[in-house]
Amino acid sequence: MNQRRSVFLISCVAFGFAFLYIPILSMVVFSFNASKLVTVWDTANSPTLKWYHSLLNNEEILDAAWISLKVAVINASGSVILGTLAGFGLSRFTNFRGRFMLNAMATAPLVMPEVITGLSLLLLFVALEQLIGWPAGRGITTMTLSHMTFSMAYVTVVVQSRLATFDTALEEAAMDLGARPLKVFFVITLPIIFPAILSGWLLAFTLSWDDLVISSFTSGPGSSTLPMVVFSKVRLGVSPEVNVLATLTIGVVTLIIVGVSFWMARSNRTSRAT
């Protein structure tokens, strides 16, 4: 009986993973296809790296990638600061005025449809510009501010859940020994939650790097991000260069994710051993 159940379970899991990975693998395979039709394999000339070459010479894509990179790095660094403060406040200060409000505002962006967030932020920027003249026009600044608003919600959740599982006795002991709260935070709390902060940074970077909808609302002329360029290409159908871009993205993401999880597994083991 048990055997039959596990066969059923294994086939469900296998089906699920096939569903998740066949589309991804198909992009990787067809990125080496010589044919411009993308999904019709050109046996005579494939595999080839010619689309890799053409992607790396595509000025439009490279410019957009550079803008995306700038926005993503500033966004990730800013939202890690905001998210860590919010996560710390929410998990360590159990009752203060506005806690409910902060909690609601910090988690709502996780499920808020992007079109609503994008529209509302754009209207805010337009109103602010009329009121105080800042931000002047829309572009990298407005996109970064918008990305930070939804990214910090993810960082808050990651930091908060890490803080929930760690023993406050360590912080209390440091304070009993005379450390000031600020010192306790930097010497005890920060090193312990550092893996969570790192994941938060990577998550915030990725969210910003991938964002299409909120960027489209809040960007200005000459500040198209990579997803915006890809979207306008893809709307017209498949494109061999997009397959190459997808393959490179998947490669980098896999390397980073696998690297970070190994590093975290190792640091977990060492911290448990000491």
Next chain:
Amino acid sequence: MPWSQRFGLNGRGLVVLLPYLWLLLFFLVPFVIVLKISFADVELAIPPYTSLLQWDAKNELSIKLNFSNYAFLFTNELYFKALLNSLKVALISTLICLLIGYPMAYGIARAKPATRNIMLLLVILPFWTSLLLRVYAWIGLLKANGVINNVLMALGLIHEPLAMLYTPFAMYVGIVYSYLPFLILPLYANLEKMDWQLLEAAEDLGCRPWQAFYKVTLPLSRNGILAGSMLVFIPAVGEFVIPALLGGPNALMIGRILWDEFFSNRAWPVASAVAILLLLLLVPFMMWYQSIQARESAGAK
């Protein structure tokens, strides 16, 4: 409570002040502005700047004009249909995600620790890869000379390509595919905490495996099911990218209508009114999600 005593109110206030003010300005205030503009006149809004200035200047007048956008939405069948269709698509997609995701989450939770970590990594990986690129992958799979049609024709199962791309089917596939990890992860986190001895006890007492599952596992994983479903359902209602790329021109989804009103028609007040209606519709679900989350973290402690 050493933290509250020694930190004092000032220190505490400083820590939360920055994120609090940030969210107030960039999250809450924008909704107030959307609400205001949803009551503005369509005519005034064609160039964005004049719309707000003129609207500010005749504050009194605008109160008389105000409900025209909502009246427009309610008298125009298109918006109502789009809203209903979005709810339907989101609900069906959530159910399909549950059908595929529950056995996966369950299988991962019951696997050996080493396999479990690898499988978790495999679920998380697509989540980190661009949604846009993953949706794009389906264009290559589903189009007339795409991978699926080519394989089926090579096998001789069909003789002419099936029309799959730009149909509701493609849209469902895209939504289920994109949101599946959001359902698996909270469900897994919930199942992982489960005490499996309860299942053995149920079987010892004579339950068949399916009965034990139905009577023990399913009720215990209720919060995980609900949390995961909300994470799929709420954003799916307002989804734009997937219907725009896979659904074809007839895919009536409210997120797409909002986008078109804003970018193609430049009707900012109408787009704002759509946003407000959508928000009103989704807020109860968001509050439900928050209460589930609160219950889950209270249970964890």
